[in-house]
Amino acid sequence: MRDHENVRRLRAHAQALAGGAREASAEAVVRRVFAIQAQDATAADLGIRVRGLDITAQAIRTAYEKERSIVRNWYMRGTLHTIPSNDARWVLQLLSPRILAATNRRYQQLGLDDDLRRRADHLIRRALAAHGPLTRAELTEHLTTLGIPPDGQAPFHLIRHAALTGILCHGRRRAGEATYVLLNDWLPATGRFRCEGDTALAELARRYLAAHAPATLEDFAAWSGLPITWARTAWKLLAESGAIHEYGAWTMLAGRVEELPGSSDTPDVRMLPAYDNYLIGYRTREVSVPALHQARVWPGGGLIRPTVIADGLAIATWTRGSGARSIKVDAFEPVPPQIEQCIDMEKEAVVGFLQPTA
Secondary structure, three states: OOOHHHHHHHHHHHOOOOOOOOEOOHHHHHHHHOOEEOOOHHHHHHHHHOOEOOOOHHHHHHHHHOOOOEEEEEOHHHOEEEEEHHHHHHHHHHHHHHHHHHHHHHHHHOOOOHHHHHHHHHHHHHHHHHHOOEEHHHHHHHHHHHOOOOOOOHHHHHHHHHHHOOOEEEEEEEOOEEEEEEHHHHOOOOOOOOOOHHHHHHHHHHHHHHHHOOEOHHHHHHHHOOOHHHHHHHHHHHHHOOOEEEEOOEEEEOOOOOOOOOOOOOOOEEEEOOOOHHHHOOOOOOOOOOHHHHHHHOOEOOEOOOEEEEOOEEEEEEEEOOOOOOEEEEEOOOOOHHHHHHHHHHHHHHHHHHOOOO
16 A cells, blocks of 8 residues: 555645645636635635645636636535636536435425425526626525525525526625626636536546545545445546556556655645645545644534645644734644744745735
């Protein structure tokens, strides 16, 4: 079996998090890693920043809103991710039936039967066509005309349902708040990447491995939210096409580098945001986070803390202090001066990203 250090370095390099790997634009980052966890919009921006070369928050906004090369919506596991815009439709078509079926019990608990969901979809489509972009609060106000209470979870689930059925996606931010737009208006059909059925399943697995390998089919199932039987099918399709090969207990894409050059004298230190892909893109954690310190990264309650990594290995967690330029790093163990200096440089980069000077 390949040792964890080499697996870790290959994974971190694939994620543009080690070996000096950095992409020049927000679009290039997202294309490389395929999906950025985006439940928290600021964390998603930081997830792009840490993989890029001097990418500013404004450049990320431009990629979302002017270039429209990346888009934020509900994808893997029914959670918000940012993915390349050209992939939005086929990924949604592959994943949404499973997500909708898994959410059906919650719909029933909220009194959102099939007819009400259809009427809500129709209303949302008309409201966005006439008045969009609209915030969640503004869409909720429209939904109250159907008798939907404005408080509680019903409005959120109806908005998410409209996203999963291909009606809407996230558009531009307004005063720091997300808005929703019609998917077909925001992302025109021209240049659409077409992929469906088993071809789409195999393509999703290929994209996953390009950004996460060495990995296992169980890792792919955990990341995508698809059944393990689907993951096995994807692996079989890729194997039959010669696209993958075994790498100890893991799998890699054929033709990918299996050994990276030895570690340099200067470690590659990065400050990951909360819920980063590098930490949640696998079924298990032992490769990236020492077992002794896993509870400090995953303290419970669904929380995954912002983490400092050095050559792909978690060495600390970090938090933003009360001051605009205050970042506190809580190291797992004492770090040598060289790594301390690298951490200080990353702290300055994060502060500059979050609080750019005029």
